Amino acid sequence: MVQEDFSRDIVTLTEFVIRNQKDFPYAKGDLTRLLGDIAVAAKIVTREVRKAGLVNILGEFGTTNIQGESQKKLDVYANEQFIAAMKHGGVVAGVASEENDNVVVFEDRDCAESNYVVCIDPLDGSSNIDVNVSIGTIFSVYRTITQKGPCTMQDFLQPGTEQVAAGYIIYGSSTMLVYTTGHGVNGFTLDPSIGVFCLSHPDLKTPEKGQIYSVNEGNFNYFSKDIQEYIHYCQGTANDFGKSYSCRYIGSLVADFHRNLIKGGIYMYPSTEADPKGKLRLLYECNPLAFIVEQAGGKASTGFERIMEIKPEKLHQRVPYFVGSIRMVEKAEELLRHSLSK
Numbered sequence: 571m572v573q574e575d576f577s578r579d580i581v582t583l584t585e586f587v588i589r590n591q592k593d594f595p596y597a598k599g600d601l602t603r604l605l606g607d608i609a610v611a612a613k614i615v616t617r618e619v620r621k622a623g624l625v626n627i628l629g630e631f632g633t634t635n636i637q638g639e640s641q642k643k644l645d646v647y648a649n650e651q652f653i654a655a656m657k658h659g660g661v662v663a664g665v666a667s668e669e670n671d672n673v674v675v676f677e678d679r680d681c682a683e684s685n686y687v688v689c690i691d692p693l694d695g696s697s698n699i700d701v702n703v704s705i706g707t708i709f710s711v712y713r714t715i716t717q718k719g720p721c722t723m724q725d726f727l728q729p730g731t732e733q734v735a736a737g738y739i740i741y742g743s744s745t746m747l748v749y750t751t752g753h754g755v756n757g758f759t760l761d762p763s764i765g766v767f768c769l770s771h772p773d774l775k776t777p778e779k780g781q782i783y784s785v786n787e788g789n790f791n792y793f794s795k796d797i798q799e800y801i802h803y804c805q806g807t808a809n810d811f812g813k814s815y816s817c818r819y820i821g822s823l824v825a826d827f828h829r830n831l832i833k834g835g836i837y838m839y840p841s842t843e844a845d846p847k848g849k850l851r852l853l854y855e856c857n858p859l860a861f862i863v864e865q866a867g868g869k870a871s872t873g874f875e876r877i878m879e880i881k882p883e884k885l886h887q888r889v890p891y892f893v894g895s896i897r898m899v900e901k902a903e904e905l906l907r908h909s910l911s912k
């Protein structure tokens with residue numbers, strides 16, 4: 571008799587999350603459901619991103635968000651898709667989104683009694699939407715603190731150390747979903763032929779040091795002397811490699827972060843005179859990527875303190891951001907501290 575070989579190499583996202591439910595000490599099945607809902611919304615957004623240019627989804631929506639940034643049609647579309655996916659899933663009590671002034675509280679019974687809230691940047695890198703450059707989604711999951719009834723603001727204003735899961739989706743030459751629950755980082759690539767996220771980057775670790783620095787150097791003259799000094803360090807040869815680093819800056823945080831995570835590097839969005847808090851938002855940009863980078867062996871800092879230890883004061887709070895390979899972030903911190911002590 572011929573023995574059939576039914577083995578296969580593919581591990582799907584769903585299979586992987588179920589297999590690792592033991593890593594997630596809370597209600598079994600809820601996180602599986604939540605990640606599944608996020609994955610479905612990511613596929614819907616991928617579909618729209620892939621046909622952008624062919625259909626009428628590029629360009630301005632004609633509104634601005636609370637931060638005064640004009641909203642693109644895809645920003646608004648992605649926001650609706652992710653929020654709808656989480657509302658229908660029934661395991662999320664509310665969502666804080668870059669695109670909404672206030673938190674969206676789900677009041678129906680299933681949601682109100684659920685244990686999680688999500689902070690999300692539904693489509694990061696908006697300025698790149700219209701020009702066919704990689705964009706992304708960033709998300710962060712917290713357990714609710716509010717005991718009874720609908721979630722409240724305090725559920726969202728928790729330090730990053732309280733995150734129970736975080737991840738991002740990159741809509742690049744392929745679509746990838748990368749996430750952590752605090753037990754390492756795993757990456758899944760969407761196989762478009764079967765419409766399934768498949769494990770492609772198991773147990774991701776970021777190099778301790780790299781040769782890439784990512785910063786908007788157009789702001790150089792507005793950076794403080796110590797930041798300028800660090801940039802000069804990156805451009806010089808007095809480092810472990812004896813040659814200047816490469817500057818790579820896409821202007822899509824997810825894409826810059828993802829490249830540096832894999833190759834080794836540092837991404838910076840420091841404060842400027844005009845923006846003493848920098849540009850990036852703590853809750854749905856900095857904290858989730860900080861959780862991921864730390865789980866991958868890297869570091870995320872304001873230059874002076876660990877990002878994940880900041881106690882948020884408001885929803886759309888901004889912080890200066892240095893994230894990436896541990897030795898590179900430490901070097902930036904060293905120069906910043908040094909200048910402070912002068």
Ligand code: AHM
Pocket residue numbers: 639668691693694695696697786821822823824826849
């Ligand atoms: P967004 O959420 O409105 O897209 O803004 C965040 C983006 C990041 O993706 C990117 O790293 C940064 O803003 C780029 O800003 P700048 O154009 O000032 O360099």
Ligand code: MG
Pocket residue numbers: 668691693694695855
């Ligand atoms: Mg953003």
